[in-house]
Amino acid sequence: xxxxxxxxxxxxxxxxxxxxxxxxxxxxxxxxxxxxxxxxxxxxxxxxxxxxxxxxxxxxxxxxxxxxxxxxxxxxxxxxxxxxxxxxxxxxxxxxxxxxxxxxxxxxxxxxxxxxxxxxxxxxxxxxxxxxxxxxxxxxxxxxxxxxxxxxxxxxxxxxxxxxxxxxxxxxxxxxxxxxxxxxxxxxxxxxxxxxxxxxxxxxxxxxxxxxxxxxxxxxxxxxxxxxxxxxxxxxxxxxxxxxxxxxxxxxxxxxxxxxxxxxxxxxxxxxxxxxxxxxxxxxxxxxxxxxxxxxxxxxxxxxxxxxxxxxxxxx
Numbered sequence: 594x595x596x597x598x599x600x601x602x603x604x605x606x607x608x609x610x611x612x613x614x615x616x617x618x619x620x621x622x623x624x625x626x627x628x629x630x631x632x633x634x635x636x637x638x639x640x641x642x643x644x645x646x647x648x649x650x651x652x653x654x655x656x657x658x659x660x661x662x663x664x665x666x667x668x669x670x671x672x673x674x675x676x677x678x679x680x681x682x683x684x685x686x687x688x689x690x691x692x693x694x695x696x697x698x699x700x701x702x703x704x705x706x707x708x709x710x711x712x713x714x715x716x717x718x719x720x721x722x723x724x725x726x727x728x729x730x731x732x733x734x735x736x737x738x739x740x741x742x743x744x745x746x747x748x749x750x751x752x753x754x755x756x757x758x759x760x761x762x763x764x765x766x767x768x769x770x771x772x773x774x775x776x777x778x779x780x781x782x783x784x785x786x787x788x789x790x791x792x793x794x795x796x797x798x799x800x801x802x803x804x805x806x807x808x809x810x811x812x813x814x815x816x817x818x819x820x821x822x823x824x825x826x827x828x829x830x831x832x833x834x835x836x837x838x839x840x841x842x843x844x845x846x847x848x849x850x851x852x853x854x855x856x857x858x859x860x861x862x863x864x865x866x867x868x869x870x871x872x873x874x875x876x877x878x879x880x881x882x883x884x885x886x887x888x889x890x891x892x893x894x895x896x897x898x899x900x901x902x903x904x905x906x907x908x909x
Contacts (some may be wrong), residue, residue, distance in 0.1 A: 624800055639677040643670040643686050646790070653827040667694050668719035675730070683727040687720030708750040713786075720754045750806035758820030762880045764880075766873060770779040776873040777830040781809065783847070783898045784865045786825040793857040801855045804864055806906040808849040812842060832881070836838040836872065843868050843902035850900075867894035868902035 646669055667690035674686040677761040686884075694716045744759035766776065783805050790798040802825070809819050809827060818830040829838050846868065854861035869891030871883045886905040 636677050639673060639688075640682065643674040643678075646670045646673060653818050661762060667691075667838060668716045668723075670708075671720045671723035672726075675727040678727065678872040680724055680727040680731060684720075684724045687716075687723055690720060691716050696741070747806075748801055750821055752806050752810065752827075753818065753820035755820060755822050758818055758822075758828055758830065761818050762835055765830065765832055766880055767862060767878050774833050775835050775839075776833075777831045777836075778873065778880055778887045779839070779843065779872050780822070780869045780884070780887040781827040781829065782804075782867045782891055782895065783827075784867055784895075788858070789855075789862060793862070797855060797857045797862070801862070801864055804853045804855055805850070805866060808853050808864075811847060812846040814842065818841070828884075839870055839872070840902070840904065843870055847900065865900040867891060867899045869900060869905065871905035871907070 647668075668687075670690050671683055671687040674683040679830075691713070694713050747827040749755045751843055762778070783801060786798055786801060790803055802821075803829065806819075806821070809829065813819055813829060813831075814833075816832060822830055828843075831842060846866065850864050850866050852866040855864060856862075869887040869889065871886035871890060873880070873883045877883060886907060890903040890905040894901050897903070
């Protein structure tokens with residue numbers, strides 16, 4: 594690998610879940626990269642091709658002296674547009690094709706001739722079908738996106754669920770061997786959640802979990818991955834930086850929690866969390882060993898009074 598070059602990986606944005614490109618430098622630091630514009634470029638190419646086809650057929654039709662029925666070929670433009678573009682854009686291409694087919698067909702045949710009506714009708718029917726196909730395609734994409742979101746998101750907090758976090762984390766752990774950036778796993782436990790549920794009801798506990806998720810998303814850096822582990826626990830994958838950077842993230846989480854209060858019956862309940870941190874070893878290609886160490890460090894935090902973080906000091 595060339596010195597000074599950046600590696601780029603795809604990680605879930607910690608707030609919105611959008612796929613975002615992030616630059617990871619050789620020194621282990623992370624900088625936000627450009628958003629993934631491949632789909633936008635593909636749509637632009639399809640739109641240009643549809644317009645070029647319509648214009649090209651129109652020019653070819655105008656250049657011919659003998660009456661040849663080319664106007665029906667204009668309907669291919671909307672068909673191309675329906676493969677990738679939104680229904681509104683597809684409808685615009687269909688209207689463009691129809692608008693050009695009327696004068697071009699009248700130039701080849703008499704305006705009221707049967708051939709002119711047939712050619713124009715073909716453009717209308719295929720244009721309408723293209724818009725319908727575009728509507729069905731967009732609806733299918735929305736349903737697929739919704740299904741993916743439900744499969745990877747925690748229903749209560751909106752952040753990633755356990756399976757999604759570990760899928761992303763394991764991929765990053767395997768990938769990082771190319772330049773070996775520092776990487777750590779953080780286990781976060783919400784203090785006294787069971788007591789809140791028992792005293793004020795599960796709706797208060799749900800509000801506490803949501804408040805914790807919002808604080809975690811705010812405290813983490815670009816490129817870090819956060820998700821709900823289950824119950825009262827969250828897990829974060831930190832990549833880039835070093836031990837001091839990871840500790841500062843934990844301190845920032847603790848500080849933000851001090852300002853987080855959940856309204857309950859009779860007043861506000863102050864939120865606090867306990868945290869355990871473990872670095873991944875240079876040769877560790879999955880998160881499970883670090884998860885066990887972070888879990889042990891978490892229980893040290895809980896045993897020593899809660900509302901703090903503890904680092905696993907295993908050396909590699």
